[in-house]
Amino acid sequence: MSIHKKEHKKITTHVLAEMKMRGEKISMLTAYDYSMAKIVDDAGIDVILVGDSASNVMAGHETTLPITLDQMIYHASSVVRAINRALVVVDLPFGSYQGNSKEALASTIRIMKESGAHAIKMEGGEEILESIKRILTAGVPVMGHLGLTPQSIYKFGTYTVRATEDAEAEKLLRDAKLLEEAGCFALVLEKIPADLATQVAQSVQIPVIGIGAGNGVDGQVLVVHDMLGITNEFSPRFLRRYLNLYQEIKGAVEQYVEDVKSQDFPNEKEQY
Ligand code: KIV
Numbered sequence: 001m002s003i004h005k006k007e008h009k010k011i012t013t014h015v016l017a018e019m020k021m022r023g024e025k026i027s028m029l030t031a032y033d034y035s036m037a038k039i040v041d042d043a044g045i046d047v048i049l050v051g052d053s054a055s056n057v058m059a060g061h062e063t064t065l066p067i068t069l070d071q072m073i074y075h076a077s078s079v080v081r082a083i084n085r086a087l088v089v090v091d092l093p094f095g096s097y098q099g100n101s102k103e104a105l106a107s108t109i110r111i112m113k114e115s116g117a118h119a120i121k122m123e124g125g126e127e128i129l130e131s132i133k134r135i136l137t138a139g140v141p142v143m144g145h146l147g148l149t150p151q152s153i154y155k156f157g158t159y160t161v162r163a164t165e166d167a168e169a170e171k172l173l174r175d176a177k178l179l180e181e182a183g184c185f186a187l188v189l190e191k192i193p194a195d196l197a198t199q200v201a202q203s204v205q206i207p208v209i210g211i212g213a214g215n216g217v218d219g220q221v222l223v224v225h226d227m228l229g230i231t232n233e234f235s236p237r238f239l240r241r242y243l244n245l246y247q248e249i250k251g252a253v254e255q256y257v258e259d260v261k262s263q264d265f266p267n268e269k270e271q272y
Contacts, residue, residue: 011046011087013119013141013185019046019218020207026186026219028209029227032058032075036224037082045086047209049121049221050076052091052151057225064150069096069107076115088117089143094151097122097131104131108140121188123149125175129182136183144179146172147213148191159236161212163192173200180204188221189213191238212238 019026028047031037032054040048054075055067069092076090090111097104108120119141122128132142147162156162163169172192179187186207189197194214201208201217210217222239225231229244259265 010085013087016046016087016186016207017205020205026207026209028219028221029224030054030221031079031082031224034078034082037079040224041083041086046219047221048079048083048086048088050079050088050090050115050117051121051223052093053223055093057223057231063153064091065094065153067093069093069110072096073111073114076111076117080116087119089119089121090115090117091121097128101131101134104128105134105138108135109138112140119143119185121145123151125171126178129178132179132182132184141185142183143186143188144176144184145188145190146175146179146192147189147197150190159191161191161193163196169193169196172196173203176200176204176208180206189217191236212236 016026026046027044028049029040029045030049030051030053031040032050037048050072052064052067052072054071055061055064058075059067059071061067072090072093076088080088092104092107092111096107104122111117111120120135121143122132123145125144125146132144135142148156148159150159153159163172169192172189173196176187176189184206186209187200187204189200189208189210191212194216197208197210197213198216207218209219209221211221223231226234226239227242229241229246230249232244232246256265
């Protein structure tokens with residue numbers, strides 16, 4: 001008796017490394033629930049990020065800080081149940097890893113055991129190296145995240161482009177190399193100048209995935225609710241909207257309300 005599920009060409013961290021080597025760009029989107037993850041996976045996305053942006057788009061918080069480890073595990077396990085092919089990466093939420101490396105590992109183990117995800121992502125450079133190394137020792141792949149790191153929004157003060165000054169750009173480049181040396185399998189660069197992002201992608205062997213980091217990197221990530229136009233208050237320059245689902249859904253709901261009020265719905269064929 002076989003315990004294996006139907007065979008699919010699954011995306012692993014090794015597949016991503018090979019994609020960088022042969023110059024094939026990596027596609028990544030967020031998802032936080034079963035239904036959206038199923039669509040995104042069926043459409044052939046390479047990586048699904050269960051981002052802590054769930055705090056904004058799913059729960060309506062102003063920042064990513066309030067989301068808890070339990071809530072991230074709930075979102076991640078819903079996503080994992082939907083996917084056949086994509087690599088699922090989960091954000092360690094604010095407050096679940098900054099204390100010390102043991103806390104970081106304990107949070108990671110909970111995510112891996114309770115959700116079935118494949119890797120975790122953490123924001124920061126040199127200051128979180130010890131935690132990254134401890135997590136890697138436990139056999140869990142780690143994705144780094146540099147540039148605009150939303151968990152530090154109160155330190156930055158704004159969501160504007162990062163690393164435009166030489167000192168910050170040099171630190172970012174140094175941090176990227178440290179994350180690679182520590183063993184991260186990939187790196188997200190958020191909202192930094194395109195030339196700097198290209199320089200980072202050319203300086204490290206691991207895949208570099210950009211969001212607002214130009215076209216010289218190894219792949220792109222967007223928040224799925226933003227690219228589908230479900231959210232409509234947020235319009236940064238880097239965002240390409242592929243649909244305007246806010247209007248589409250609103251129109252459909254308005255029509256439904258009208259049909260119910262006018263008793264057009266349900267009709268003869270829509271009842272028993
Ligand atoms: O939480 C998130 O959605 C992210 C992406 C913006 C990279 O970290």
